[in-house]
Amino acid sequence: MIRAIRPRFRDTAARLDPPYDWRTALAVLVVGFCLILSGQRVELDRFTALTGEAILAQLGLAEESQVGRGLGRMIQSLFPIAVEERRELARLSEIDRENLPWLARIERVETTRYELDRQTLQLVPIVETKEYLVEPFGYLLRVLGKMLETLEIALWATILSVLLSAPLAILAAANYTPHRSVYLAARGLVSFLRAIPELVSALFLVLAFGFGPIAGILALGLHAAGFLGKFYAEDIEAADKKPQEALLALGASKLRVLRSAVLPQVAPSYVAYTLYILDRNVRMATVVGLVGAGGIGQELKGRYDLFEYDHVGTILVVIFVTVFLLDQLSARLRARLL
């Protein structure tokens, strides 16, 4: 019976093939071979050896590992983190001894220095008293101030990206662009903005605008505009056509159709994208600070270069706590808005 059926279906389009055939197997082989080649190029073998060694060392099965030693030394030097700010009083002008800042105190530190007496040729101890202004939470507050600046950079970068990408998205949506050439130009611009990494554009913008938050805002805002422009535009294109047609039939212009039939549909995903961008901008704002574009990253880079790892520890803790809190906040905001 099966024999009778087979020849009839062999040449027609009406048949069901198994999901894989020799082409799939060949593709898997080729991809696997390429991955092995590439793995060697990026030293995956060394990576495996070093990580394995570190894990074994942790379990006590091997001697100290190179990775463990490096990481351990680094982490040890981060703690205890620096909370207070200690500055030599003699170098501070305009400090009123009677009216110190809140919680601040002055500490005297006696240091003994030995000097060679030229007559007796003996070392004579000389006691010097140095005065320090100690603010118990001074450095923490300073870092929190820098973190606030970072948040502000991220916020303004997000505002800039939304303002830039909203009109770009309309021009870059195939069904709402005024002309095919405008569409191509807008798509090109959006891709271009997305193609430049923040860190790279920040490098150049710092040259143009100097050290500080302006370069950070521009670098983050332009990159995010490329991201949002693409996603906003794709949502406009994918929105349900039926309500749009209904409003078109009532004589509404494109802009009015966008406002009344498209915006309500895309609003939830726009909120999601924008919150993601805000979240990402906070993290990236610390990174672009490393090249001098303001905020906490600039402070981090400075302390790291001076080997003040306890200060670096403070900065890292503050960044971690902030990102964690922001994540909670944006999750709640999303739940309320969607």
Add this chain to the structure above:
Amino acid sequence: MTSPVDQATVGERVVLAFHDVRKTFPDGTKALDGVSFAVPRGQFCVLLGPSGSGKSTLLRCVNGLVAPDAGTIEVIGRRSSPRTLPEIRRRVAMVHQHFNLVERAPVGINVLTGAIAQVPAWRALLHWFPEPLRNKAVALVLRVGLEPQHLHRRVGELSGGQQQRVGIARAFLCDPDLLLADEPVASLDPTTAQDILSLLREAARERSATVLCSLHQPELAVRFADRILGLRAGRIVFDGPPERLDDAALARIYGHGFPTDRLELAA
């Protein structure tokens, strides 16, 4: 026999007139193949025909959602052209088979968007509709049989029948001269379909609006129409009052073998 166009012109003022309208789609389908008819003011005219007979295309030619290849269309005394289309669209409303509402927006906003083309741009963009219009929208929502608490519910949460009521309220918001209804009850159950068609007919009569409504069920057409236009393969094969829709006429519209007993059941 005089042509339908002449008949209508002799009688009341003509709201809609087709003169030898043709439309062929790029895939070669002849959707409209020389259609001529005229609809006088206040008539409830039903387009009857099987799927693919050109009903939708005909309706969509009226408000320019489809551009005909040949022939002329006159709507509310204007000859349809890209120049007159904006004005025509503001005076011709449409009710859709799939309701075509913004499902995430509340009922009130959906009804108010019926005036989206008629308010100033800033009002349209901010959705800041003037108070008389808002009051009218509320009155219409109640008129179509919805409750006040529905005003703030999202349309997506409503049943199909309730959604079509919202669609009808939106269509009547700006007192259209002509209402196009493209299979308004095709996605609804039979009881709801009758309710919706009654509502459509009464609401149109109260406002002396003309209705051109496409249906594929002859029993509904016979029950609600003042006049039936039978369409088959893009041609008008029947034009007359519901009483004249006999077996022969149905055979012309649907081809032979149409189960005419369905008609008797409905009657």
